Amino acid sequence: MTAKVLDGKKIAANIRAEIGEEVESFVSQTGIVPHLSAVLVGENPASEVYVRNKQRACDEAGIASGLHRLADTATQSELLALIDELNQDRAVHGILVQLPLPEQIAEAEIQEAICPSKDVDAFHPENVGRMVQGKPRFLPCTPQGIQQLLVREGIEIAGRRVVVIGRSDIVGKPIACMLSNRGTGGDATVTLCHSKTEALDSIAREAEILIVAIGQPEFVTAAMVRQGAVVIDVGIHRTDDGLVGDVDYAAVSQIAGAITPVPGGVGPLTVAMLLRNTLRAAELSAGS
């Protein structure tokens, strides 16, 4: 069996086109142009690429974007002062502080400083709490992208056995929560695995939908995958042979029923969802 390839790039392009239309009608109704402000601290090459891609995507969707750069020696108070300025700026609807931050910066304090109604990454505790309670303001971008991919591919989620490997705050924990919440795109039975999980292979083999976000290249082998499972690979690693994910794609695609490629799977959806959240932030600020 060769797995169906879940084309995240194509689905993301569709979503971005939909958002472009929604932005156009929002601007014509309100005269307000949604605006995303990105903050980049230091010169991490991968972060530079991510921020550039996000700005290009904003441009294409008719969303205005700004970039605020701080040196990698920036202090906590300098970054907090910049966030305060963006929080106060009524023309700014979404604020994104690109991670990772230099080690002198306490990430949690920065995330909490962003006004929750401008927190388009949805990392602020208030937005995390709202998501957990099933009444989100914004959903975090990568998990929201995974959920959209499953829904738009017509993959049944309700009642399915889902195994998530990785418990990060930005992917593993929120996707486990979102897929087990009530309602469309939820109602699954979810197991969340991590570095202390025992018998990981056999738990992973129970999954009808297996979501992998552990940050270890090609960690998931064919022996860990149930025949016909849907496999979502969140990992991204630069190697001499190009980009690879957390899943051994060549072997697992012989066992799985459907699989996301790397690149071209989850990554493009993350950017699309950032646009979705920025438009939502602008709508909320306009009271619509």
Ligand code: NAD
């Ligand atoms: P992270 O690095 O913050 O955390 C890794 C998690 O994996 C931890 O919870 C840990 O418990 C678990 N883990 C590590 N080794 C394990 C093992 N041997 N067995 C079981 N669990 C183990 O993770 P992250 O930030 O979610 O990132 C994961 C990967 O996804 C990275 O490659 C990252 O680059 C990528 N990523 C991609 C996107 C995207 O848009 N495609 C977005 C975010 C992250």
